[in-house]
Amino acid sequence: MIRSLLLFSLLISLTISAQTKSFKSALKKAYFYEKTEDFLLAKKVFEIAQKDQSIISSEKVFLRHYILFYDYLLSDMEDIKNIDLAIQYLNSIKKRNPFETELLLNLSTSKYHYLASNTGWEASLEVAEKSYKIKDFNQAKLETRTDYLYDLGYLYDKVGNSFEGIKFYKKSLALYIKQYGENDNEVALNYNNLAYAYTNIYNQKNTIAYYEKAAKIWENIYRNKNNDKDYLITVYHNLIFQYINYGDIENAKKNLLKLNNYFFKKYTSIKSIDNERYFLSFSDFSLSNIRMNLALNQKDKALQFLKDFENNQLLPYKKENHSTYLIQCYEEIADYLIENNEYSSALNLIEKGLSLSKKYTQLHFSVTLNTKKGKVYKLQNNLEMALKQYEIAQKNNTKNYFNSSKYTLEYLKSEIYFENNQSKKSVLNIKNTIEQLLFDLSKKKKTIEKIKFSDVKELISTDFINLFYKSGKIYFQNYKKFKNRNDLQIADNLYKISNKLFREYYLKGEYNEELSKYHSEIIEGLFEISLEKKLTFQEKTELINEIERSASQHLAQEFYKKIKTQNNESNLNLDKIKELEKELHFYKSQTKINSKKIAIIESNINSLLKKTSKTYQGIDKNSLDNFDVVNVQNTLDSDELVVKYYTLKNYVFALYITQKKFEIKKIASTSVLKKEIKFYLNLTKKIDKNRLVSNNISKFLLPDLNSKKITFIADGFLNYLPFETLFNSKNKKFLVQQSTVSYDYNLSFFLFNKKSKIKIDSDALIAFAPNYKNKELAKIRSGLSDLRYAKEEANTISNLFDGTSFLNEKASKTNFFKTINQFGVYHFAMHSLLDESNINESCLVFSNNEKLYFSELYGLSFPAKMVVLxxxxxGNGNLKSGEGIMSLSRALTYAGVQSSVYSLWQVPDKETSEIIVSFYKNLKDGQTKDEALANAKKQFLANNPMKQHPFYWAGFVVNGDVSPIESKNFDWNIIGAILIGSILSILVFYLIKKRNQNKLFHQ
Incomplete structure (x- = not known):
């Protein structure tokens, strides 16, 4: 059908350009037969026309080569020689007619399709590129050029250059839209392929966006039509997979509902399911439902879908590709079972998969399934059987192209050797495996000691991230056993390569469990090695920079996006910069460096940067991608300390940064410290008659905290801890009584807040204190009882700053939305509800119990100077690996709030009000936010000797930009008025005196 369309386009073009009646008549007849796909009769028409004396010689030559094209279409052997002869003829014409250009492009299309099937993608692309570069390309018909550009996008994507592929997809997309409008199947297919191309450059944002565009068009097209090819089922299947991988379970669920709806809507009768398309759609349906249920930990439902898939009598499993889907189902569930220690059930599914793979000779499944089987035996400490399974997998790994299984299996064997006390054999096997990998990539021999990231920079997958850091782990274990410094150096290098691969793999979005696991394992290895190596200052700097640059950027990106919006940035320019930066990275990572291309891209980036504001340039300079820990050090005062914690799998490490140095230290066992902090927090959140001291956790955390001003950047469970409650048993003081304490989410934020002063138009304050339906006064700010002191607090603060207050009924959600971006400081004295199982249900409660949810706060553009909750x-919520606590305060940062004050537990109403009012009075005096809160707590402790327990005073902390709200300088308006008044008084006095002197003189 595609060939018919191509020939139809060609015939139309020739009809327009024909010079003789007989030629035109022959074209018309050929078109008639072409329409019925009778190429043989069409060929005979041209053969008869060649004998017509009225047809001129140039037309006969054209017809002869056209007949060669028909011969190719009619031949089962697909003899490419005829196509080559026709192409040579058309290329020899110095000035082609449009119909000749048209034929040349169609011949080229046939040739590169042939080469793609028989030779390879590279050879196919070479032919496609050659005809694209002809000078008269644009005189071919629009339809032909559009299809040709689309094919170029596909070919570039296939050879691994998705950046060029995306360019050609976008060119063809523009032309498709020009011809058919946005709501067209060809446009949707183009969006779908763009989505796939973006997966290859690790841009998940665009992958999802373009799949969504394709889905939207197909929704419009097939709303009242039969969707023969089930495009909607396919695209929702892809979206479900993407959203589950991204960790966005809610969107995955929405897309699954759509997929299921279309599947059941179409396949309702025996007639509707008796075709090949049904099988493909049923496979997508089954796999998506299995994946979704496993993601939701609903194993039984996943198993039921598997059972239905197995028992479907209409699935022709005699075909090899059909068995592929069933084996995939077995693998998905087996992986889940292994992770949940259900080894017997996992082995049962693996055996079923192996049976099918053997029956249909699908050896690639034998490799993956035997590897999983080996993993089960290893987890059961049956090392001998595990090794045997890995060796079986290796024998079946007969792929003649580069694949990760070859190297992964060797590593897994090395792991078993090491556990069997064959450490030398283990290390030697790792050495040989890595060196073989290097040879396979470059065809050059290179030792493991000399490996560089540039040698393996294209291996951006979890398989190779695992390979390098786990190989580094074996070398490090061997070092600890034999103290061979060469092993330590190799281990360090392998971990660093793994970290750089992880950085390339990470999509810059929200961390999930898997990303956090990889990052944590790598960091822990690097820190352990650093303590053994005793790093120089420069080596420490490089290490910390590498670690921080691969950390989660999701919160920072959301915050910066809202800040840029507030500062009227051109979103179009910013998007272009990000796209160009990704393209630049791709070209810099190639084996053959295209210096000219790199220079052009860099020039374009610099040009766009000049059009952005200083705010964006500051963000770009201080972002995690460009992070430098030395810049943090340079912003600190002599009495200032920043502590960044890393809670890893086995140990908690801390990075201490001061003006003169920074140090990396191992603090404690993760399991021990976690247990101690959990116990301590349980005591802290309730009132105990005995004065609470924190000796157990203080011995781990307090010794190095001796600066006047300390900023904590916590990680993992440490986010729950108010560090100011650490108690020094020697001087009998809490940390808050000897240091000013504040918090931040990451080092990038800290640096940005220190160096970049963002302009917020308003300095005004607004306070909200609602009433509640339950009029019984609450002692703590939980539940939904009325809060007496909260209203007094809001009134006092509002009066202090000549601000605005919304009390009782006026403290509504509607009024809050009306005031967004009209004030610089927002104060919420109210109830909140915490849902740790689903943070999106956590909320602030306004008047009439109106709820402002986490998800709503997250989506706001709300760049205020400060919000006090x-x-x-x-500040509490669900702790998410690699991200921190998903809390209402964190949602404010997502929204663009520069600093926030929030609570870590259910705080008492009266005492909270006392501390918060004191905090604002200190702010009014010009104190920084961290000083103001620290002094408010000190004042409370001094004024309330019977309320020393941290429950009363330690619940609130400040996070983010701690710069003052009010300047410490005098009010220059008043001073100016006084000075002017004084000067005028002196001047009047002088004039009067002068006048009197003059009078005396004349007398």
Missing amino acids: SACDT
Whole structure:
């Protein structure tokens, strides 16, 4: 059908350009037969026309080569020689007619399709590129050029250059839209392929965006039509897979509902399911439902879908590709079972998969399934059987192209050797495996000691991230056993390569469990090695920079996006910069460096950067991609300390940064410290008659905290801890009584807040204190009882700053939305509700119990100077690996709030009000936010000797930009008025005196 369309386009073009009646008549007849796909009769028409004396010689030559094209279409052997002869003829014409250009492009299309099937993608692309570069390309018909550009996009994507592929997809997309409008199947297919191309350059944002565009068009097209090819089922299947991998379970669920709806809507009768398309759609349906249920930990439902898939009598499993889907189902569930220690059930599914792979000779499945089988035996400490399974997998790994299984299996064997006390054999096997990998990539011999990231920079997958850091782990274990410094150096290098691969693999979005696991394992290895190596200052700097640059950027990106929006940035320019930066990275990572291309891209980036504001340039300079720990050090005062914690699998490490140095230290066992902090927090959140001291956790955390000003950047479970409650048993003081304490989410934020002063138009304050339906006064700010002191607090603060207050009924959600971006400081004295199982259900509660949810806060553009959440548990929530606590306060940062004050537990109403009012009075005096809060707590401790327990005073902390709200300088308006008044008084006095002197003189 595609060939018919191509020939139809050609015939139309020739009809327009024909010079003789007989030639035109022959074209018309050929078109008639072409329409019925009778190429043989069409060929006879041209053969008869060649004998017509009225047809001129140039037309006969053209017809002869056209007949060669028909011969190719009619031949089962697909003899490419005829196509080559026709192409040579058309290329020899110095000035082609449009119909000749048209034929040349169609011949080229046939040739590169042939080469793609018989030779390879590279050879196919070479032919396609050659005809694309002809000078008269644009005189071919629009339809032909559009299809040709689309094919170029596909070919570039296939050879691994998706950046060029995306360019050609976008060119063809513009032309498709020009011809058919946005709501067209060809446009949707182009969007779908663009999505796939973006997966290859690790841009998940665009992958999802373009799949969504394709889905939207197909929704419009097939709303009232039969979707023969089930495009909607396919695209929702792809979106479900993407969203599950991204960790966005809610969107995955929405897309699954759509997929299931279309599947059941179409396949309702025996007639509708008796075709090949049904099998493909049923496979997508089954796999998507299995994946979704496993992601939701609903194993039984996943197993039921598997059973239905197995028992479907309409699935023709006699075909090899059909068995492929069933084996995939077995693998998906087996992986889940292995992770949950259900080894017997996992082995049962693996055996079923192996049976099918053997029956249909699908050896690639034998490799993956035997590897999983080996993993089960290893987890059961049956090392001999595990090794045997890995060796079986190796024998079946007969792929003649580069694949990760070859190297992964060797590593897994090395792991078993090491556990069997064959450490030398283990290390030697790792050495040989890595060196073989290097040879396979470059065809050059290179030792493991000399490996560089540039040698393996294209291996951006979890398989190779695992290979390098786990190989580094074996070398490090061997070093600890034999103290061979060469092993230590190799281990360090392998971990660093793994970290750089992880950085390339990470999509810059929200961390998930898998990303956090990889990052944590790599960091722990690097820190352990650093303590053994005793790093120089420069080596420490490089290490910390590498670690921080691969950390989660999701929160920072959301915050910066809202800040840029507030500063009227051109979103179009910013998007272009990000796209160019990704393209630049791709070209710099190639084996053959295209210096000219790199220079052009860099020039374009610099040109766009000049059009952005200083705010964006500051963000770009201080972002995690460009992070430098030395810049943090340079912003600190002599009495200032920044502590960044890393809670890893086995140990907690800390990075201490001061003006003169920074140090990396191992603090404690992760399991021990976690247990101690959990116990301590349980005591802290309730009132105990005995004065609470924190000796157990203080011995781990307090010794190095001796600066006047300390900023904590916590990680993992340490986010729950108010560090100011650490108690020094020697001087009998809490940390808050000897240091000013504040918090930040990451080092990039800290640096940005220190160096970049963002302009917020308004300095005004607004306070909200609602009433609640339950009029019983609450002692703590939990539940939904009325809060007496919260209203007094809001009034006092509002009066102090000549601000605005919304009390009782006026403290509504509607009024809050009306005031967004009209004030610089927002104060919420109200209840909040915490849902740790689903953070999106956590909320602030306004008047009439109106709820402002986490998800709503997250989506706002709300770049205020400061928001004070004078409510319970606003800093608490679900702890997400690699991200921190998903809390209401964190949602504010997502929204663009520069600094926030929030609570870590259910705080008491009266005492909270006292501390918060004191905090604002200190701010009014010009103190920084961290000083103001620290002094408010000190004042409370001094004024309330019977309320020394941290429950009363330690619940609130400040996070983010700690710069003052009010300047410490005098009010220059008043001073100016006084000075002017004084000067005028002196001047009047002088004139009067002068006048009197003059009078005396004349007398």
